[in-house]
Amino acid sequence: MIAKGKNVPIRLNQCRKSTLAINLSVMSVREGIDTLLVDADIQGSCNEFSQRRDELDITPRLQVMMKHGRNLQRELADLQHRYQRIV
Numbered sequence: 474m475i476a477k478g479k480n481v482p483i484r485l486n487q488c489r490k491s492t493l494a495i496n497l498s499v500m501s502v503r504e505g506i507d508t509l510l511v512d513a514d515i516q517g518s519c520n521e522f523s524q525r526r527d528e529l530d531i532t533p534r535l536q537v538m539m540k541h542g543r544n545l546q547r548e549l550a551d552l553q554h555r556y557q558r559i560v
């Protein structure tokens with residue numbers, strides 16, 4: 474992923490975006506907040522992580538939805554009414 478900085482592109486590869494999203498989501502669920510983690514990367518690291526937690530019976534469950542495509546923003550707008558927090 475490359476984010477456009479003011480003049481130069483900033484490389485965001487492997488800078489732990491997924492790790493941060495996962496940790497924030499787990500903290501949020503532990504606080505009792507109804508949380509959905511949306512994995513919008515086809516690589517699916519967050520989804521994989523949630524599957525691993527389930528396989529190992531780790532609680533609390535982390536609810537993850539994989540979503541790609543041009544209507545992502547629209548989907549998120551709909552989902553925000555169904556969860557207290559979306560990561």
Ligand SMILES: Nc1ncnc2c1ncn2[C@@H]1O[C@H](COP(=O)(O)OP(=O)(O)OP(=O)(O)O)[C@@H](O)[C@H]1O
Pocket residue numbers: 474485486487488489490491492493514516518
């Ligand atoms: N504290 C840590 N110590 C060592 N390795 C770590 C640590 N945190 C994350 N990693 C590893 O660093 C790698 C990159 O992390 P992560 O997948 O979160 O990055 P990303 O920014 O989402 O990458 P991508 O651009 O591929 O989506 C992963 O293999 C992850 O397991």
Ligand SMILES: [Mg+2]
Pocket residue numbers: 490491492514516518
């Ligand atoms: Mg990632």
